[in-house]
Amino acid sequence: MSHTAQSDGHPRRGRAPTMADVAQLAGVSHQTVSRVLSHHPNVRDTTRAEVQRAIEQLGYRRNSSARALVTRRTLTLGVVACNPTLFGPASTLFGLEEAARDEGYMVSAVTLRRYTAKALEEAIDHLSDWGVEGIVVIVPHREAVAALAELRLPFPVVTVEGGHSLPIAGVSVDQELGARLATGHLLGAGHRTVWHVAGPPDWLEAEARVNGWRSTLEEAGVEVPPPLVGDWTPLSGYRAGQELAGRVAAGAARRSSEQVTAVFVANDQMALGLMRAFREAGLSVPGQVAIAGFDDIPEAEFFAPPLTTVRQDFAAVGQASIRLLVSRLESGQTGSDGERVVIEPRLIVRRSSTSS
Amino acid sequence: MSHTAQSDGHPRRGRAPTMADVAQLAGVSHQTVSRVLSHHPNVRDTTRAEVQRAIEQLGYRRNSSARALVTRRTLTLGVVACNPTLFGPASTLFGLEEAARDEGYMVSAVTLRRYTAKALEEAIDHLSDWGVEGIVVIVPHREAVAALAELRLPFPVVTVEGGHSLPIAGVSVDQELGARLATGHLLGAGHRTVWHVAGPPDWLEAEARVNGWRSTLEEAGVEVPPPLVGDWTPLSGYRAGQELAGRVAAGAARRSSEQVTAVFVANDQMALGLMRAFREAGLSVPGQVAIAGFDDIPEAEFFAPPLTTVRQDFAAVGQASIRLLVSRLESGQTGSDGERVVIEPRLIVRRSSTSS
DNA sequence: CCGCCCATTGTTAGCGCTCACAGCCCCCAC
DNA sequence: GTGGGGGCTGTGAGCGCTAACAATGGGCGG
Structure with a gap:
C-alpha cells in the first residue's frame, strides 16, 4: 500500500519505470540491466535478449540525471552565441550541434541580443548551472574574449573567431x-x-x-x-x-x-x-x-x-570547435593554452567586380 | 588517507565542493545550505549570510544532476528544427530560447538537415535520452506532424507551423x-x-x-x-x-x-x-x-x-511556443489536444509592387 | 579428481541533493 | 507556571544509477 510497494511486478504507476522494474520483469538484477545498457561484453546472449525484451515492454529509458550524478558526466556542451539570426553564427551553431551529436553530446545554447560583459557572464552562469562540461563561445568581441580569459572557468572553453592575442583555444577563419x-x-x-x-x-x-x-x-x-x-x-x-x-x-x-x-x-x-x-x-x-x-x-x-x-565555411568552423572542445574534455585539460584551428576562406568571383 | 576523508574541513581535492562542504565551512547542516539556496524564508539572516559567504569562498555551485534526480525536474526543454540557417527558423529558435531562459528553463536543440521520419524520431530520441521535459518541433512538414501525432510521447509537444488538422498543440502565423x-x-x-x-x-x-x-x-x-x-x-x-x-x-x-x-x-x-x-x-x-x-x-x-x-514575427512565435509548452508542463497535461496560438502577419509594402 | 580461472551474475555502497519529519528554543496567552 | 505555537535547524531516507567487489558455477590442466 505504501507508495514504494511494487510487489506485484508492475512499475509504480504514474512514474517512469526504473532499472529495478526492468530487472524484476526480466528476472535479473538491476546491475545486469545496467550492463546490457552499457554494452558490457560479459552478459550471456539469452540474458541480454530477455533484458532487451523487458526494456521494450516497459518502454524503459535510462534516467540521465541519475547517470550523470554517479558518472560525473552530463555529456552536455554549452554554446553562447551573439546575433544568432545572422547567417554566419546560425550556420556555425548548426554545424556545431551536428558534430556534437555525432560525438555523443547534447548542445544547449544561450543567445545574447547584444554583447555586454554582464550578459556574457550571465549566459555562462546559466550554462554552468545546468552542468555543461565545456562551452563554445561565438561572441567575437574583443572585450568578450578578454572577459573570458579573466573568468578562469572550471571547464574547457573554445572560442569561435576569438582572435589570437589571448591564450584561449579557438577556431577561426583567416x-x-x-x-x-x-x-x-x-x-x-x-x-x-x-x-x-x-x-x-x-x-x-x-x-x-x-x-x-x-x-x-x-x-x-x-x-x-x-x-x-x-x-x-x-x-x-x-x-x-x-x-x-x-x-x-x-x-x-x-x-x-x-x-x-x-x-x-x-x-x-x-x-x-x-x-x-x-x-x-x-x-x-x-x-x-x-x-x-x-x-x-x-x-x-x-x-x-x-x-x-x-x-x-561556417559548418566546418562549428565542427572544428567541437573537435577542439571534445579533445580537451577527453584529455582532461581545462587550462587556457592558445591552441588554434584556422580555416581558409575562398574568394568567389561574380559580376559585381568584373568589368566585362 | 582514503579518498573520502575530509576531516580537515577542506573539500576533497580535485572534486567540486558539495553542499556538505559548504555546510561544514559555515557550521550548519547541509539542509540549511539547501534552504538558503532555494530562498526558503525560515532561515535567520545571520545564518544565511554565513552560508552565502561559505558558498562564495568555495565557489560552490549546486549539482544540477543530483537536484534533477530528486526533484524529477530537469528544467530542460528540447527543440527540433529543420533548415535552421534560414532566417525564419533561426529567429524562432532564438526567440524561443530567450523566452525559455526567462521561465527558468534551458534549451537543447537538435537540428535536421532534411526532414525524414527517421531523422525526426532520432532527434526526439536524442532529446528524450537527455531528459527534456517537453519539446518544440519546428519541422513544418505535413508528414512530420503526422508522425508526431503517432508517437504518443510521454511529455508535452508543441509544434511551430504544424497546421491545424491534427490534435497537437501549436503556434503558427496565419x-x-x-x-x-x-x-x-x-x-x-x-x-x-x-x-x-x-x-x-x-x-x-x-x-x-x-x-x-x-x-x-x-x-x-x-x-x-x-x-x-x-x-x-x-x-x-x-x-x-x-x-x-x-x-x-x-x-x-x-x-x-x-x-x-x-x-x-x-x-x-x-x-x-x-x-x-x-x-x-x-x-x-x-x-x-x-x-x-x-x-x-x-x-x-x-x-x-x-x-x-x-x-x-518569428520571435513572437518562439515566445508563444514556450508559453504554450510551459503552461502544459505546469498543468501537467501531456495529452494532445489541439490548442493553438495564431499570430497575425503584416503586409509591408515596398517598391517592388508599386507602380508609381 | 582437485583447484584455479574466467565468464556471468548479484550485492553493497555511495553520487549530491531535497523532502518529510523531528527537535529545539523562545515568546506569549492563560 | 505551564502549555502551545511559531521560527529555525538538524536528521534520515531515498531519488535511479554505476563502480567495486563478492559469489557462483563450469571447464580445463595437472
Whole structure:
C-alpha cells in the first residue's frame, strides 16, 4: 500500500519505470540491466535478449540525471552565441550541434541580443548551472574574449573567431587572408585603390578584415582611403553607400586618389545596402564601381548584380570547435593554452567586380 | 588517507565542493545550505549570510544532476528544427530560447538537415535520452506532424507551423491571411491576376500560402494561373523567374489571362532569385511585373527594388511556443489536444509592387 | 579428481541533493 | 507556571544509477 510497494511486478504507476522494474520483469538484477545498457561484453546472449525484451515492454529509458550524478558526466556542451539570426553564427551553431551529436553530446545554447560583459557572464552562469562540461563561445568581441580569459572557468572553453592575442583555444577563419583575397582581386582588376566599409570596430572579425585590406593596399603601394564604418546591417551599408556615392559625384573634379571605383565591404548584407544606395544615385555596378563582400550568404549569388564575396565555411568552423572542445574534455585539460584551428576562406568571383 | 576523508574541513581535492562542504565551512547542516539556496524564508539572516559567504569562498555551485534526480525536474526543454540557417527558423529558435531562459528553463536543440521520419524520431530520441521535459518541433512538414501525432510521447509537444488538422498543440502565423494580404494588395493595384511561386508542396506553410492566394483570386472572380513550385532557395526562384519571363515575352500575342504582370512568391529568397531572372530577361520590376514576397528577411528592404512582403514575427512565435509548452508542463497535461496560438502577419509594402 | 580461472551474475555502497519529519528554543496567552 | 505555537535547524531516507567487489558455477590442466 505504501507508495514504494511494487510487489506485484508492475512499475509504480504514474512514474517512469526504473532499472529495478526492468530487472524484476526480466528476472535479473538491476546491475545486469545496467550492463546490457552499457554494452558490457560479459552478459550471456539469452540474458541480454530477455533484458532487451523487458526494456521494450516497459518502454524503459535510462534516467540521465541519475547517470550523470554517479558518472560525473552530463555529456552536455554549452554554446553562447551573439546575433544568432545572422547567417554566419546560425550556420556555425548548426554545424556545431551536428558534430556534437555525432560525438555523443547534447548542445544547449544561450543567445545574447547584444554583447555586454554582464550578459556574457550571465549566459555562462546559466550554462554552468545546468552542468555543461565545456562551452563554445561565438561572441567575437574583443572585450568578450578578454572577459573570458579573466573568468578562469572550471571547464574547457573554445572560442569561435576569438582572435589570437589571448591564450584561449579557438577556431577561426583567416579573416585577414579573406580580406587580402578580395582587396587583391579588386586591385588586380586595375582599380587605383579600394575603399572599405568596415564592421563595428569592437568586432575582431571587422578589425582583421580592415588589417587585411590595409596591408594589401600598402604592399601594392597605393593610397589607403579612410575606411567607413557600419554595423553589419544592410541599412548601415546603405548609409555608407550614400556617402561614397557623394564622393564619386564630386570625384571627377578632385585628385584621382579620391575616386571611388572599387569597394570592399566587410559583409554581404552591408554590400547589399551599399548597392542599393549606388543604384539610387545612378551609379552602375560593376560599370562605375566594383564591389566585393564577405561571407557568401545564400542570397549573394542573386543580388543585383551577383556579388563577388569571400566564402567562409561556417559548418566546418562549428565542427572544428567541437573537435577542439571534445579533445580537451577527453584529455582532461581545462587550462587556457592558445591552441588554434584556422580555416581558409575562398574568394568567389561574380559580376559585381568584373568589368566585362 | 582514503579518498573520502575530509576531516580537515577542506573539500576533497580535485572534486567540486558539495553542499556538505559548504555546510561544514559555515557550521550548519547541509539542509540549511539547501534552504538558503532555494530562498526558503525560515532561515535567520545571520545564518544565511554565513552560508552565502561559505558558498562564495568555495565557489560552490549546486549539482544540477543530483537536484534533477530528486526533484524529477530537469528544467530542460528540447527543440527540433529543420533548415535552421534560414532566417525564419533561426529567429524562432532564438526567440524561443530567450523566452525559455526567462521561465527558468534551458534549451537543447537538435537540428535536421532534411526532414525524414527517421531523422525526426532520432532527434526526439536524442532529446528524450537527455531528459527534456517537453519539446518544440519546428519541422513544418505535413508528414512530420503526422508522425508526431503517432508517437504518443510521454511529455508535452508543441509544434511551430504544424497546421491545424491534427490534435497537437501549436503556434503558427496565419499563413493564409498573409497570402491573402499579398495577393489582395497586388490585385488592388489593378493587375488582372496574380501568379504564384509556391514552396515545396510537402510544407504546410507552402500549402497554406497557396490556399490563401487561390481563394483570394477566386473570390475576386479572376482566373487562377497554375502555380510554379520552388524549394525556398533563391536558385529555385530564379528558375521560376526564367519560366515566367518566357511567358511574358510570349504573352503579348496570347490571351490576356496569360499575361504575367504580378507575382506573389512564397518567400523572399525565391523572390530575390525571381527578380534576378526578370532583370536578366530585361523585364523591369515593378514597371512590367509587380512582385510580393513572404517573410520580410532583413535584406528584403534593400533588394533591387525593395521588396513588398509579408512580415512574420518569428520571435513572437518562439515566445508563444514556450508559453504554450510551459503552461502544459505546469498543468501537467501531456495529452494532445489541439490548442493553438495564431499570430497575425503584416503586409509591408515596398517598391517592388508599386507602380508609381 | 582437485583447484584455479574466467565468464556471468548479484550485492553493497555511495553520487549530491531535497523532502518529510523531528527537535529545539523562545515568546506569549492563560 | 505551564502549555502551545511559531521560527529555525538538524536528521534520515531515498531519488535511479554505476563502480567495486563478492559469489557462483563450469571447464580445463595437472
